[in-house]
Amino acid sequence: MTVRFGLLGAGRIGKVHAKAVSGDANAKLVAVADAFPAAAEAISAAYGCEVRTIEAIEAAKDIDAVVICTPTDTHADLIERFSRAGKAVFCEKPVDLDLARVKACIKVVDETKGKLMVGFNRRFDPHFMAVKKAIDEGRIGTVEMVTITSRDPGAPPVDYIKRSGGIFRDMTIHDFDMARFLLGEEPVAVTATAAVLVDKAIGEAGDYDSVSVILQTASGKQAIISNSRRATYGYDQRIEIHGSKGMVSAENQRPFSIEVANGDGYTRPPLHDFFMTRYTEAYANEIASFIAAIEKGAAITPSGKDGLAALKLADAALQSVKEGRLVKVD
Amino acid sequence: MTVRFGLLGAGRIGKVHAKAVSGDANAKLVAVADAFPAAAEAISAAYGCEVRTIEAIEAAKDIDAVVICTPTDTHADLIERFSRAGKAVFCEKPVDLDLARVKACIKVVDETKGKLMVGFNRRFDPHFMAVKKAIDEGRIGTVEMVTITSRDPGAPPVDYIKRSGGIFRDMTIHDFDMARFLLGEEPVAVTATAAVLVDKAIGEAGDYDSVSVILQTASGKQAIISNSRRATYGYDQRIEIHGSKGMVSAENQRPFSIEVANGDGYTRPPLHDFFMTRYTEAYANEIASFIAAIEKGAAITPSGKDGLAALKLADAALQSVKEGRLVKVD
Amino acid sequence: MTVRFGLLGAGRIGKVHAKAVSGDANAKLVAVADAFPAAAEAISAAYGCEVRTIEAIEAAKDIDAVVICTPTDTHADLIERFSRAGKAVFCEKPVDLDLARVKACIKVVDETKGKLMVGFNRRFDPHFMAVKKAIDEGRIGTVEMVTITSRDPGAPPVDYIKRSGGIFRDMTIHDFDMARFLLGEEPVAVTATAAVLVDKAIGEAGDYDSVSVILQTASGKQAIISNSRRATYGYDQRIEIHGSKGMVSAENQRPFSIEVANGDGYTRPPLHDFFMTRYTEAYANEIASFIAAIEKGAAITPSGKDGLAALKLADAALQSVKEGRLVKVD
Amino acid sequence: MTVRFGLLGAGRIGKVHAKAVSGDANAKLVAVADAFPAAAEAISAAYGCEVRTIEAIEAAKDIDAVVICTPTDTHADLIERFSRAGKAVFCEKPVDLDLARVKACIKVVDETKGKLMVGFNRRFDPHFMAVKKAIDEGRIGTVEMVTITSRDPGAPPVDYIKRSGGIFRDMTIHDFDMARFLLGEEPVAVTATAAVLVDKAIGEAGDYDSVSVILQTASGKQAIISNSRRATYGYDQRIEIHGSKGMVSAENQRPFSIEVANGDGYTRPPLHDFFMTRYTEAYANEIASFIAAIEKGAAITPSGKDGLAALKLADAALQSVKEGRLVKVD
Structure with a gap:
């Protein structure tokens, strides 16, 4: 079976997914839509797919699945529309920045028996996958302490910051997902500190650029996250898991x-x-995983519920900073 | 000038200091005291010093300084006695497990114009010293985020745990001192999580074996500490400092x-x-630093006040765990 | 300009090049030829090119360049035929195992003003390219001592060994090329030792499996090569260059x-x-370099003469082993 | 039993051994001799031993062993004198730069049933010892290829070079000993290249500063040595052993x-x-090994014969360079 794709959004990340879909032996990029015709045309020229409107893709018989790479505030609406249209949906994170909206969206996905994958690409990085495999094989015993270091090479423009939902929902959310993925047990409590150390303008926009978070599970497992919007030495992405029998990093x-x-x-x-x-390989791997799940009719992961869970942790971390206390997560 | 030493306590750590004092060209080990005569005799035989009582060392004209390696609950009393006797005092950490007792003790040291060094040996580890030097030379710009990983090869006996004051005062206290040393600014807030993941008996004794701590300073600098009483791969001691211009680890x-x-x-x-x-070299270096400070009449560091500051952070961390909130430190 | 390609040989390495050509925006795979129709069909199906005979490709107007991945003993003939046909030629190493045959072939290439690139892919490995760049930027001063460690995960079948020309011409030849590439000066003398330590059958076939080589240039620069047909820990490929101002590895x-x-x-x-x-990236990079050189009409490197020079060193190394002496290379 | 020592030569390396002997619980430094009274006095003051003449030490009843740290040209004579006087002898390398003289000296040691240890200190480096242990435990199977990289931070003064016996006898000799130690089988053939790349004055003195050597054993095992008198990045000392089952470095x-x-x-x-x-720890360990061998009446290693064997390899390497051929070693 070949999974036939429509691409919604032909920007930076859209190009990455267009290439991944085109290069996958089990998939075909059929159409692309973008508010900017030139962007859609470029993808069309490079990969030999049609330019269509979103509506046309929604109605198309020759499309099985869509990749949503449009602006964040359109994600939830598009997930709902395409779930109702019976298409499998891969959506870049986040589903939405608002918890209630995410819940409503997932309800629609469930009601329509839709298939939704959320783009937590790091789960598909070959190195992090090897870490997960080592854990699953029991090489470090029971997971006890997870340490995630995640620092950006430089802060984004303040305009981006303002639309981002704040550092916890925009940046740390990847680490919240990774922590959940690696802990093997849901965090039930969050405590966090946050500061503006990199760029005052970020603070003036109501956000932080340097944060530390501890997550704790019911059985006492802990995950530490260290984030900064600045790392002069490059894109710093490390994980370490300490277990009862050893450590993997x-x-x-x-x-x-x-x-x-x-x-x-x-x-x-x-x-x-x-x-x-x-994350070049991670992007290719996640699309391949999405395609494989569709082909096999298998469960899709990370799902919308994974997106929801990570957002809850982000909200809790922000609340912890604001209120100076440990925040419980249901 | 040769600094003439009395050693109080001839146990495991006493032997380490006896060797360091004997091997220092500017010091001489004159006498040793221990409740167990055999222990004192062994030091005497190995390094050619006399066995004396604590009282005799206190009264001795031929002794300038003492190294206190006796049980923790005797530390504060001995510091006071020997400060009053006009001896410079090197005391293994902690001064005491009770904050009020530590304050009272330091008051006596101040009133007697005593010289007190507290044994936070890690400040003298050559690798950590090189880290500090890199910071002081401005190689990483302004310090922003400190990460300290500190894990013991295995949990101590529960009997030890019961007398230890708990993990924050016994084990994390070294990391609190290191965090203060490296942050270059006092922490003003502490949040922590704690669990029993290694040994249930530790929990039954009212303590924890796996803890995570975040410290924050007034300007927003943050330090993360990860502690476990178990590390199958050995004594895990790492530090990393992220600054505005780079990172040193x-x-x-x-x-x-x-x-x-x-x-x-x-x-x-x-x-x-x-x-x-x-920490072989760190032990030798700290004694050499103590001797050099005495010879030059220089300020001694880490001082009793450093011991007090670390204990305050330990108490705050415990309170944070108990009360589920960020605790402010004065 | 799009460079239109014919692929000669659809085996293991042929597939690698088919993928590289197809994935290059400036190239198009037009046709494939192979003695085994099924192999050619597989490439045709995967990349949408035609299956043709070698003769048809030779005569084709719609083909600018060929990639030769046929058995070694056909290389020289094919290079000559396609040079005469006015096609640019990329040929897997070696041109031939016989020095005289290689010289004759290169003569034809020169006479026809042909373009010939020899597949010393390691020059295009991103890590080795970064090493070369560091040298060229003067970061280690003048190159003095090159050390190349090159060990295969396991010995090939003896049937392969018998047709291989021997370890120096089959395996070390890559290292001879790399040494020339990095020394920046031609080796003028070779001394080598060789033994059978891995597989007696290799010795019975008249070859060696474990060799050590020293090359020396006129100014005294030296390159050491260590080869083994066995490395239980994987494909061991390291280079280190020691210079007057530093080292790069x-x-x-x-x-x-x-x-x-x-x-x-x-x-x-x-x-x-x-x-x-x-060497996934190296294979893609070398084809891209070949395409770029054709497009720009630039000199092609590594050329047939580079293949010849490496073969001379291989022959000299073998002679050194046989005669127990340093062998001069013209 | 306490081994009572006389130290012959109170220079730089003499001080190192004085400290090692004084710090060893099973040894006592009784006397020191040096042509420069001030040098001997300094050792005497630091370690509380007597200053004596060489003759007095030779005749002393209270001395069991000597450490020879005098100039190289006195080594063989002193070894003979003290062997005849019944003292165990530790001698810094080399016994002598002349092969015949070394043989004659060892003959005297044998005739007098003397105990002679030659100062190949690197065998006692804890890291290299751990490598040897890994080999002896079979962790890499049968040793096949040894690679030794040995580079000095900077070239010594030409005056030193002139008296040194040349780079092979002065510097590479340590690597020849290490190669013998690790190969587990005697080298029977040597081939080498040499050049002057660092300092022309070294060439004018008739020596080389950059050399490459291959040793081969009867069964075909090979050792590669790379030496330079210059390494801007420090004292470069690495070993790697490739075996049938793995590698250790x-x-x-x-x-x-x-x-x-x-x-x-x-x-x-x-x-x-x-x-x-x-090599701080290596120096202490070698003296401890010497003391332990004397106490137990055990065989001493590395012995005079080890010194002889390394010198033969050095001579063979020089001959290989001069004659442009592989040189057989008996």
Whole structure:
């Protein structure tokens, strides 16, 4: 079976998914839609698919699934529309920045027996997958303490910050998902600190740029998250899991693994400086996983409920900072 | 000038300090006292010093300084007695497990213009010193986020746990001191989680074995501490400091730096399995620093006030766990 | 301009190049030829190109360049035929195992003003390219000592060994090319030792499986090569260049960069176990370089003369082993 | 039993051994001799031993063993004198730079049933010992290929070079000993290249500063040695052993294991810059081994015969360079 795709949104991340779909032997990119015709045309030219309207894709008989890469505030509406239209939906995170809206959207997906995958791409990074495999194979015993370090090379423009939902919903949300993925047990309590250390403008926009979070599960397992909007040495993405029998960790990735030694010491190059080069394989793997799940009629993960759970943790972290207390999560 | 020493307590850590004092060109070990005569005799035989009573050392004209390695509950009394006797005092941490008792003790030290050094040996580890030097030289800009991982190879006996004051006052206290040392600004708020994941008996004794802590300073700098009483791979002691211009970190230490590669992968040996082998140089360096400070009449650091500050953070962390909230520290 | 390709040989390495050509925006795979129709059909189906005979490709107007992936003993003939046919030629190494035949072939290429690239893919590995760049930027000063470690995961079948030309011409030849590439000066002398340590059958076939080589240039620069047909830990490919001002090295690559720590130590996974997964990017990069050179009418490197130079070093190494002496290379 | 020592030569390396002997619980430094009274007095003052003449030490009843740290050209004579005087002898390498003289000296040691240890300290480095242990435990199967990288931080003064016997006898000799130690089988053939790349004055003195050597054993095992008199990044001392079942290696050592990351990359400090700081533990361990062998009446290793064997390899390497051929060693 070949899964036939429509792409909604032909921007930066849309191109990444267009390439992944086109390169997958079990999928075909049939159509693309974008508010900017030129963007859609570029994808069309590169991958030989049609340019259509969203409405046409919604109504199309020759399309089985869509990839939603439009602006965040359109995600929930499009998920609902395409679930009702019987298409499998892959949606970039987040479903929405508002918890109630996400819940309503997932209700529609459930009612329509829709298939929804949320783009927590890091679960599909080969190194993090190898970490998960080591845990699942019992190599470190019972998971006890997870440490996630996640720092961006540089802060985004303040305009982006203002629309982002804040650092916990925009950036830490990936780490909340990863923590859930690795802990193997739901966090029930969140405590967090936050500050503006990188860019005052971020603070003036009501957000933070440097945060620390602890999650705790009912059995006492703990996950620590350290986030900064600035890392001069590149895109810093590390995880470490400490268990009853050992520890497993995934190191940072760099484009070139060389080392230069001289009187100043031994120097390796900086890390990847962009999430797209860092997570190239993860993006391809997540689309492949989505396609495989559709083909097999298998459960899709991470699902809308995973998106909801991560958002709840983000909201709880923000509340913890605001109220100076540990916040319980249901 | 040669600094003449009396050693109070000839146990495990007493032997370490006896060796450090004897090996220092500017110091001489004159006498040793211990409740167990055999222990004192062993030190005497090994380093050619006299066995005396504590009273005799207190009254001695030929002794300038003492090293206190007796049980914790005697520390504060001995600090006061020897401060009053005009001896410089090096005391193993902690001064006391009770905040009020520590304050009273430091008051006596101040009134007698005593010299007191508290044994936070990790400040003298060559690798951590190199980290501090890198910060002080401005190589990472302004310190923003400190991450301290500190895990013991195995849990101590429950009898020890019961007398220890609890994990925050016994184990994390080293990390609180290190966080203060590295942040360059006092923490003003503490939030922590804690659980019993290693040994139920520890929980039954009213303590925890796995804790996570966030400290925050007035300007928003944050320090994360991860502690476990168990690490199958050895004595895990890492620090990382993220700053505005870069990051500096100190790796773990192992007795042998070899690597064996075969079909199972590339394997390096476990870490040191004991704090004394891990911190051999730190113990020698701290005594050398104490001796040098006495000789030069210089300020002694870490002082009794550093001991007090770390204990306050430990108490605040415990309170945070108990009350489920961020606790402010004055 | 789009460079239109014919592929000669649809085996293992042919598939790799078919994918690289198809995925390159500036190239198009037009036709494929193979003695086994099924192999050619598979490529045709996967990439939408025609199946043709070699003769048809030779005569085709719609083909600008060919990639030769046929058995070694056909390489020289095909290079000559397609050079005469005015096609640019990319040929897998070696041109031939016989020095005289290689010289004759290159003569034809020169006479026909042909364009010939020889598949020393390692020059295009991103990590080794970064090493070369560091040298070219002067980061290690003048190159003095090159160390190349190159070990295969396991010995090939003896049937392969018998047709291979021997370890120096089959395996070390990549390292000879890399040494020339990195030394920046031609080797003028070779000394080598060789033994059968891995598989007696290799010795019975008249070959070796474990060799050590030193190359020296006129100015005294030296390159050391260590080869084994066996490495239980994977495909071991390292280079290190020591210069007057410093050293630069490229580490091994592994599919997953994780580490598991427990009582046995800290273990990272084995290396890639196959040259095709290790050098995936190198294969794509070399074809891209070939295409770019054709488009720009630029000089092609590594050229047939590079293939010749490496073969001379291989022959000299073998002679050194046989005669127990340093062998001069013209 | 306490082994009572006389120290012959109170220079740089004499001080190292004086400290090692004094710090060993089973040994006592009784006397020191040096042509420069001030040097001997300094040792006497630091360790509380007597200053005596060589003759007095030779005749002394209260001395069981001597450590010879005098100039190289006195070694063989002193070994003979003290062997005849019934003292156990530890002698810094080399016994002599002349093969015939070494043979004659060892003959005297044998005739007098003397005990002679030659100071190949690297065998006692904890990391290299761990490598040897891994081999002996069978972790890498049968040893096949040894790679030794040994580079000095900087070239010694030409005056030293002139008296040194040349790079093979002065510097590579340590690596020849290490290769013998690790191969587990005697090398029977040597081939080498050599050049002057660091300092022309070294060439004018008739020596080389950059050499590459291959050793081969009767069964075909090979050892590669890479030496340079210059390494801007510190004292580069690495070994790697490739075997039938795996590989074991020992990394370089640095005084501080920290890493600083910024826009230029990730930088670890340079290596130790001096053999004495690099091999501090090795020096202490070798003296401890000597003392233990005397106490137990056990065989002493490395012995004079080990010194002889390494010198033969050095001579063969030089001959290989001069004659451009593989040189057989008996």
